[in-house]
Amino acid sequence: MNARTAGPVLVVGTGLLGASVGLALRAEGVDVLLADVSPTALDLAVDYGAGRLPAPGDEPALVVVAVPPDQIPETVARVLAHHPGALVTDVGSVKQQPLEALRALGADDSRYLGSHPLAGRERGGAISARADLFLARPWVLTPHERTTPAQVRVLEDLVLDLGATPVRLSPEEHDASVAVISHVPQLIASLMAARLVDAPSAAVGIAGQGLRDVTRIAASSPELWVQILGANADAVVPVLEAVGSDLAGLVEALRGQHRPGARRAVAEVLAAGNAGVSRLPGKHGQDARFASLVVLIDDRPGQLAALLTEIGEVGVNLEDLRLEHSPGAQIGIVEVAVLPEVRDRLERELTERGWRIAG
Amino acid sequence: MNARTAGPVLVVGTGLLGASVGLALRAEGVDVLLADVSPTALDLAVDYGAGRLPAPGDEPALVVVAVPPDQIPETVARVLAHHPGALVTDVGSVKQQPLEALRALGADDSRYLGSHPLAGRERGGAISARADLFLARPWVLTPHERTTPAQVRVLEDLVLDLGATPVRLSPEEHDASVAVISHVPQLIASLMAARLVDAPSAAVGIAGQGLRDVTRIAASSPELWVQILGANADAVVPVLEAVGSDLAGLVEALRGQHRPGARRAVAEVLAAGNAGVSRLPGKHGQDARFASLVVLIDDRPGQLAALLTEIGEVGVNLEDLRLEHSPGAQIGIVEVAVLPEVRDRLERELTERGWRIAG
Structure with missing residues (x-):
């Protein structure tokens, strides 16, 4: 069984991710139904070709919830109740807390399978949507205790239809992973960039590529990130504390740098940085393979x-x-x-x- | 008066920077004398075309000291004593502490004018040297109380001969500037990358461009950076402490995120990051002008x-x-x-x- 053959796919929330899912599925010939609390956003997404308005009798086999992070649990719960035969997923950046919130709402979590496409753009809205947005990007599926292998296969089919690469992680593994590879890097970039607010113009004027790279993602939307960080605080805090502890050690070593072992303490942080960056996959400037x-x-x-x-x-x-x-x-x-x-x-x-x- | 007309230029230290200075000056027709404590490195730089060995009677008008950071004060003091008619500069990344160390050695600082080219490569050694290394890069001159305008002009002529853009800052301004635009970013990148050492493979496997950018410079040489950070600890520590303080505030806000004002505290760090990154000059992905x-x-x-x-x-x-x-x-x-x-x-x-x- 495949998402394509089992009936229409309903996309709830027609922002960047939802409209991109719609466009990509339409390109594959899938019947896509669209819903959004904003009639204006919904009309725009329909005009854009991301799907159509549901007609009486339409019953989706699969629902993709693509609303802002803080609306996910309530929206998924409502969708599960309205579509008692459908498998429901969401595309939020955090998975554990929304699952718990969903259960607290008394929803039927046996038909909910969370997921997270590692794709996005700086600009939001259907107007920025692209059928190719997910192409060759990882898309994490987070099965829980009540998820069946058949449900995972249905969602993996959808992910493959969208051109993305399915990856399976538990909700806890997912949240711990994105804390270290996405959420803490976002905060670190912001903390560094914040030091430039009051820096003298002379300093900013001689800045080079290194600083630009470290701070690039600090240009991201605070509104979105407050929601993401709030939902994943439990996983983010320990990583951030570990950075803070290493940082405090560095300050102490640099202050007392003539004491025995102080220089070694600084060198160890730098060497750990070497080791960490060498673990990153893909192609980048310092890649030892090139x-x-x-x-x-x-x-x-x-x-x-x-x-x-x-x-x-x-x-x-x-x-x-x-x-x-x-x-x-x-x-x-x-x-x-x-x-x-x-x-x-x-x-x-x-x-x-x-x-x-x-x- | 111009460096080119006043006699040969002596370059002491024939690593990446020294050999590149030699190559660039040779390309301009300047007579370049080379010196290095390592006969092997010296021979290589001569073979490479960066300059020639001094002959009896050669007397440089200008000396560029391009030795590792921790050897700068002693080397500059020795050069000042050996060449009593020469203006002496260095190319170290830190300016205040070496000047003080030079004075503590009893050297004639009236003929020393420190400088710092903001150029470099991941690889060191004369073999990586290039005549174009400094092309269009900022090169900071750091005049002190005893520097004369004529000396600044001589060194600016040299910098222009090398294709770089001269910038004047006091030693204190320079060190405070590089602390915030170079030294702390280096440490921040290392601290972030260090979190990847023990991260699960699943996490590292879904990492994207954002993390790669934040951590790129963490691949730099620990040996070199321990020297730079040690020499500029006084300027680095306050910036690092400010980051640490903001970070501690973030941890507190994320831990008590349901308390009033906690979300605002997180949003403020992210908004400050937006403001800071928007101050950076030049062309980069998030540049609002493009x-x-x-x-x-x-x-x-x-x-x-x-x-x-x-x-x-x-x-x-x-x-x-x-x-x-x-x-x-x-x-x-x-x-x-x-x-x-x-x-x-x-x-x-x-x-x-x-x-x-x-x-």
Whole structure:
């Protein structure tokens, strides 16, 4: 059995995630019903092609609840009651507390299977929705004691239809995971960026890529994050306390740096950072599996394309690329990451073709 | 008077920075003398073209000390004594403590003018040196009470010869600035990355670009950073304590989140993060001056080049570009930042040309 064959899918909440689910399912030919407390948002999502308004007699086999975090338990409970034959999931960033809240409301949790797509954008709303939003992203399913294997298969089919990669974790594992890989990093970035509010202009003026990277996600929406952090406080607090404890140790070591062992304490935090970052998957600047090459380009249309065209002509695949604009100069710095065995050949070929290599 | 006309420049220490200074000055036709405590490193730098060995009678007008941070005061003092007619600078990341240490050694500080190029690479050594290393980067000069305007001009000429942008700050201003824009961000990234050492594989496996950005610089060398942080502890500690204090407030608010005002306390940290990150100059993903467009490409040679060629054909300049590879998929996600007024046109043109736009 597959979500596609068992009847329409109802999406409750037509913001970015809900409307994207609708668009992606429509693209697969699935009949999608839409609901939203805001008639304006609902009309927009229908116009956008994310699905249709339910007609009398429509009965969904599967319901995706995509409302803001603090409305999830009540909405899921209501949906379970209104659609007694449907499997209901949600797409919230936290899983344990909403499940408990749902049970406290007396809902039939045997038909609720929470999930969490690790996808999103800075901008919200149906207007930002895309059928490709979930493509190749992890989508965590969080089965609980009353979930059946058949229900997991139905939801995994849906996730695969959306182009995402299903991952199974318990609600507790999920919440502990996102605390360390998403929620605490968000707070750490915000705490660092907050130090810039009163920093002298001279300091901000000489800042470089390192600071920009550390603080990039500090631009996220406070309203959304207050809800997420509130719902996952139990998992976030221990991680944040561990950071605070390490930080206090650092302050003590830097203050008493001439005491025996103080420098070692600082070095140990830095070494632990080395070890931690090396565990991250995927492609990034410091990835030990790749070698990097820094090329200088003029900051005008077509230059980067010309460089990448020549890299393509040489037959080298880019594993990663970073673009940096230099303060006070019309010059762009492009760092490309490639497999180590082709790096020197690429440098040679690009130099021969007249590119300025800066490292 | 100009560094170029007054006699040779002596570079003491032929690692990454020293050898890069030598290469850049040689490219400008300046006579460069090299010195290093390691005969092997010195030979390598000479072979590399960064300069020549001093001959009897050579007398430098300007000396650039580019040794590891903890050897700067003694080396500068020795150089001042050996070359009584020369202006001496260094390229260390911290300026106040080395100046005090120099004075404590009884050196003639009237001929010492510290400086700090905000440039570097992950890899050290002359073998990584580049004549372009300082191109368009800020290079801070830190005049003190005994520095003359003529000395500042000589060093600014050198900095301009190296392609960098001179910036003047007092030693105290410099150290306070780098504490907040470089040293504390380094520690924050390390503290966050250290939390990943014992994180479950499941958590690390669903990590995304946000965490990668926050922790990227945590891959830096502990040996170097222990020296830098030790020398700038006085400026680093207050910033780190302010972060620690905000962090403790966050922990308290998240623990007692149902108390009045607790959510507001969390929201205020997030809002301060918004405000801080908006002060950063330059081009980055969340820059409010630019609009972004997300395009999906196949992960094979030439695809990114083809995309950027078409963007160039449309006549649109890229302000920034981020490349992300999706977990489990042979698909690359390219986020391009452009001026807001051209964004919609670019989306239309790329869609017409068959590119998959994901946002």
